[in-house]
Amino acid sequence: MAAISDLDARPAGRVRTGFNAAEAGLLTGATLLMLWPALYNGFPLIFSDTGTYISQVMEHHLGWDRPPFYSMWLFALDWGRNLWPPTIAQCAVAAWMIRRTQRMVAPRSGIGAGALLLAPLALLTALPWTAAQIMPDIFTPLMVLAFAVLVLDDRVTRRERRLLTVLITLAIMVHLSNLPIYAGLCLCVLVLRRRARRRPEWRRLLLPLAIGVTALVGVNVIASGTVSPSPYGGTFVLARLLSDGPARTTLAHDCPTRHWALCRYQADLAHSADWFLWTADSPLYRAGGPIRLIRQTNAIVRATIAAHPAIVLRNGMRDTLRQLVTFAPGSGLRPWSATAAPTIRRDLPVAAVRAFLGSLQARRRLAIGAPLASIVATVTIAGIIATLGFVLLAIVQAIRPLHGIRASRTAAAPLDDRLIDDRLFFLAVLVLLALLGNAVVTGSLSGPHDRYQSRIVWLAVLTGGLVLARCYAAWRSRPTSTTA
Template sequence: MPGIGSGLDQGGWQFPKIKPGDVRLLVNFELPGIPGRLAETGGSDINTQILHARIAYSPAVWITAAAIPLMLLAPALWNGYPLLQWDTGGYLARWYEGYLVPSRSTAFGLYLHFGEDSAFWINLAIQALATLWILQLTLRVLGMAQPLRLLAISLVLILTTALPWLASMLLTDIFAGLSVLSLFILAVHGERTSTPEKCLLFGLTAFAAATHSATLGVLLGLCAVGWIARPFSRGRISIAGLTQGSFTVVAGAALLLSTNFALSGQLAWTPGGYGVAFGRMMQDGIVARYLGDHCPQQQLKLCPYRDRLPATADQFLWGNSMFNTLGRFQGLNDEMGFIVLHSLAEYPAWQAKAAFAGTAQQLVHVATGEGSNVWLGHTYGIFEHFLPAQLEAMRAARQQRGHLDFTAINTIHVPTALASMLLAVILFGHGLRLRPFDDLTLLAGTVSLALLGNAVICAVISGPHDRYGARMAWLATLVVLIAAFRHFAGSDEPSRPA
């Protein structure tokens, strides 16, 4: 077929390039849901080559669009029910209980309530389709939009990272990584997206910020670094893009406050910050030291228990400890806040050392499945109390019958995550040495900073957990895969728009 060139990215997918002289008219490709446009190039009649291009690429588009969501939801399909986690019940209960509890976003609770009638499969469908869209859009703005390339990268991510387990689970974690990519696209490559896409990116990022305080903190930190780095980016980061990205964090905070008010009548932030930080300080030995130094003078509820504090924050907050005896968050919140603030003032060097050590530990805590292969007593109780119609299906799932084991899976996931994180940082460092640096350097830098920010926030506030690392580590693998495809296959268009 004469006149077919290397390829032209249109609307997120690659179509054959038609040389000048082949097309005279302005032509719109109309693959379902994928608008595209060929510029007027002059020449004779069109039709045959355009029709052949559409026929040739339609199967790849449809295969990719169908296969990736199914592969992302393979764990849930195997399980026979959406995967649950220890924290799932706390989110589910927000609609029914009508009050705020520590670290449980009402925005995410409403999102889960929306899918209850479908046994939460609609939630998983949203998560899988959002993941497909963000991956496709990321490749498109980087000039790598080809269906089979998207399929190959997605397949590697599904086989070697926590991504399908995150997409198959009723938990906020899938939105943590997706929001980093959506913020990157909105802030750095907004000019390569349409107005509807910008609106969807804004909404996804704002919703993700409202689902978890750590996610909001990571996004806020990325925006702050973006504003600091913008004068040195040689125009690669625009004021308009950063402004839009920054407003997503504001919108996310407003969304959380609104849902908190709607469900509880309180215009307040989700509680629990002091309690979670207290647990981390107790685990590091700081609380015991403070009680030992001040109990003779201060009448604190915890003083009689200062020699019997649990070894870990999880045992204190969620186990059978004196925390329950003393009224949990309602009975101890003020005292925990008092100890946290005064411990920061009295032991700053110890706090800094503990924060540094915790961050280092969090960076290597990346195993998949934490909190989902144990007895989920609280979540089961929420189902029994508020969702009895789903008990039979939930109990019949393989997860609830003890068939979920991540030991073999993590022999692949953990080394992949650690190697990818290291390579992403190397790619970022290498790209900074080049002037001007390219889009891949910006993406590698964004992901590297997100991983570091996530580690700092989670380690300092609640202590290192594999769950917090796994929800972000797949981003580093994506960066490495993009770099590999660029190196061996090249991109479909220049790194910067003409």
């Protein structure tokens, strides 16, 4: 397993990894390029949930369905002015993490190589549509990259380690789905790194998890007296079980004796999970709302899983597989005139409201054209194939090493020029595991949506680009034959 476990290999000579004016220029250009959907729109992109994230701090309330920490992120950077500072910050952090990941697997990559990687990601993937949106979705892929750098790169400085830890902690705090995804990554590393000589530093990896969980639990203890990172998370599970059918069967069987509040609305439960969760006249709200019903909700969920475990598992696996292949850039570009738009009008200054009302999205003129959608889908699929192919090739070579001159050439090549490199291999594996984990958490609990997988699937294009760059470097370093 030397091909995938030699984590102490280093390139010959000293490699400069410091920050300089050229790097600053590259990241500034990448940030501006990543902002293009918001610049084209005339205002940062919004989603239905954007209104809640704005109002939680501005109007001093805590929503039942999402923590307040992304709201704090918005307010800390913007102070309720126009939403541009947090949007720029999201794009800047994304550009930095992409470049930092590239420097991890290819320490000698220059400004040109950085531009060749960052430009396609900013123009031809779902990344800019996620980074330029006032939503915490961008923190999920950034968390994955930060985790990979902490685990794989022994050149991380103390300052970088602190920044990466803060980024992971923030990601866990701003979106509840990131907590199980990060925990799953930690468990996967425990298995993947068993053969490595360099062991992960678990104290540093678990620190952001501990801080994030403490923050989530703490805010819920203060708000509702409930010791839980997600006290009303069972509502999302119930919505999924009702939509899939098993929970409706449970209600039909148990309502004569249990008298749950939802029993009065059994005839109206055969709708989508989104309708149940977000429609004002759905049975959830007519029966009392998610907060008042949470004890009954958890009881129905437990009864359903106990009575129909095989069906629940089968439906979860089906929704996971559907979510894996369900993605599209710019999901939800409607004006959200009944949700986010009223909050923007109510809480932001007049100048910001005018800019929003003049944006393409508010005027229903912002949409992803079919040609761009096809290009993004093609690039994404190519990235997934390249990433998966590289992982399979590395595994095959590890199990059955190449013989003869080809193997000796690969072993003798510098780190930047070897085709099969341990850091790139583990990065590709972590990305594939993150894609799967994201599909499990979002698809099985909330149901397949374009937005959920789009927020993270561009990581496959990133690793695919790094794989192609490694192939090119290996081809350039191949020995040339001479004749007498």
